[in-house]
Amino acid sequence: MPQMLRALRQRLVPPGAVCARTLGTPVPSAATTLVDGRAINFFFTRKCNYACKFCFHTAKSSHVLSEADCKRVLRLFREAGAVKLNIAGGEPLLPQYHGLVGELLRYSKQELAYESTSIISNGSRLTSQWFEAHSRHLDIMGVSVDSLGHVRRAAALCREHGVLFKLNTVVTALNVHEDLSPLVNETGAMRWKIFQVLPMGGENTGAAATRGHDVAPLLVTAAQFAEYVARARAGVSDPSIIEEEDNATMQARPRRLHSMTE
Numbered sequence: 001m002p003q004m005l006r007a008l009r010q011r012l013v014p015p016g017a018v019c020a021r022t023l024g025t026p027v028p029s030a031a032t033t034l035v036d037g038r039a040i041n042f043f044f045t046r047k048c049n050y051a052c053k054f055c056f057h058t059a060k061s062s063h064v065l066s067e068a069d070c071k072r073v074l075r076l077f078r079e080a081g082a083v084k085l086n087i088a089g090g091e092p093l094l095p096q097y098h099g100l101v102g103e104l105l106r107y108s109k110q111e112l113a114y115e116s117t118s119i120i121s122n123g124s125r126l127t128s129q130w131f132e133a134h135s136r137h138l139d140i141m142g143v144s145v146d147s148l149g150h151v152r153r154a155a156a157l158c159r160e161h162g163v164l165f166k167l168n169t170v171v172t173a174l175n176v177h178e179d180l181s182p183l184v185n186e187t188g189a190m191r192w193k194i195f196q197v198l199p200m201g202g203e204n205t206g207a208a209a210t211r212g213h214d215v216a217p218l219l220v221t222a223a224q225f226a227e228y229v230a231r232a233r234a235g236v237s238d239p240s241i242i243e244e245e246d247n248a249t250m251q252a253r254p255r256r257l258h259s260m261t262e
Contacts, residue, residue, distance in 0.1 A: 039084035039116075040077050044070050044100070048091040050122055054172055054197045054204060054215045067100055071107055078112045086142075088120040095125055102134035109137040118142060120168065123150035126157060135161035142166040142193075145180060155187035166191035171228050172218040181235025189241060194232060196225040196246045222246060 044065040048055075065073070074085065085108050092101050101119070108114040118140035141163050143154045151167065158165040167189045169180060184192050197218050199205045204215040220228075225246055233239040 038082055039086065040082050041086045041088050041120075042070075042074065043088055043090060044104075045090040045092065045094075045097065047094065048089060048122070049094060049124060050091065052170075054170055054218050064097075067103060070100070070104055074104065074108055074114075075112060078108075078114060083114060084116040084118075085114045086118045086120060091122055091125065092119055093121045093125050093130070098127075098130050102130065102137070105134055105137035116140070118166075120144070121154070123154040126150075126154050128157060128160075131157050131161045131163070135163050138163050140164040140166055140190075142168055142191075144168045144170070145183070148183065151183065151187060155189070159188070164190045166193065168193045168195065170195045170197050171220055171225055172197045173220055174218060176220050176224050176228055179231055179235055181232055184232075184241075185235075185237050192232070192236065192242050194229055194242060194244045195250070196220060196222070196244075198247050198250050222248075 045063075047064070077085075087101060087104065105117050105119075108117055116139045117137060119138065120142040121144070123143040141154060141158050143151055143165070145151055145167055155165050157163075165187060167180075167184060167187065169175075169192070171194060197215060197220060199215045199219060225244075229242065229244045233242055236242065
């Protein structure tokens with residue numbers, strides 16, 4: 001990891017570019033990239049068709065990286081040792097991004113030889129046409145549990161096209177007493193990631209929060225989150241598919257590259 005970060009510090013953008021908040025690392029405009037081992041989360045846009053009040057990656061900018069810049073970032077990470085790519089947002093599968101995301105998946109698989117590609121989506125804009133055109137370059141589709149209809153449809157499309165399916169759930173005061181394990185069992189998800197809703201200053205809390213986001217009424221305690229996870233583990237057919245991340249876990253991650261051009 002240190003070697004990868006040193007390489008990116010030196011090569012990601014030309015001299016004079018703005019620097020990242022955490023690492024002092026120059027990054028291209030509007031690109032937010034988390035590095036975790038040999039995997040990266042790639043955010044080429046912060047635009048989304050939802051306005052979830054708990055979201056901590058809100059649309060402060062309408063800027064979208066060009067295809068050339070996206071490919072440059074992905075190539076540099078691959079050369080620095082990354083092997084797994086996850087495309088997120090914002091909502092990466094808004095209709096205007098369908099072609100771009102499909103090309104980035106193709107480029108990553110065919111030309112850069114990433115071992116694994118995945119997408120995190122809210123599932124609202126998935127189409128069978130997109131899957132038919134691009135699923136051969138996609139290994140895993142992750143869908144946030146925002147609508148049961150979207151989740152079931154996304155799971156069916158993944159089964160039809162041979163793409164692994166996973167679910168993400170953000171635990172808030174609105175759903176902390178619910179049990180989604182029957183849905184998880186029904187969809188055959190290969191992984192269920194459960195997150196404790198996370199407050200982040202300037203994103204979903206405080207005077208600088210955008211689009212009226214205020215996470216305060218949605219916060220849950222560590223004990224409430226632990227109870228949710230325990231109930232989930234008891235309800236799923238295979239408890240090993242569950243990966244939970246509480247606030248302490250998420251806040252302990254230092255390896256973040258984050259744009260300042262918003």
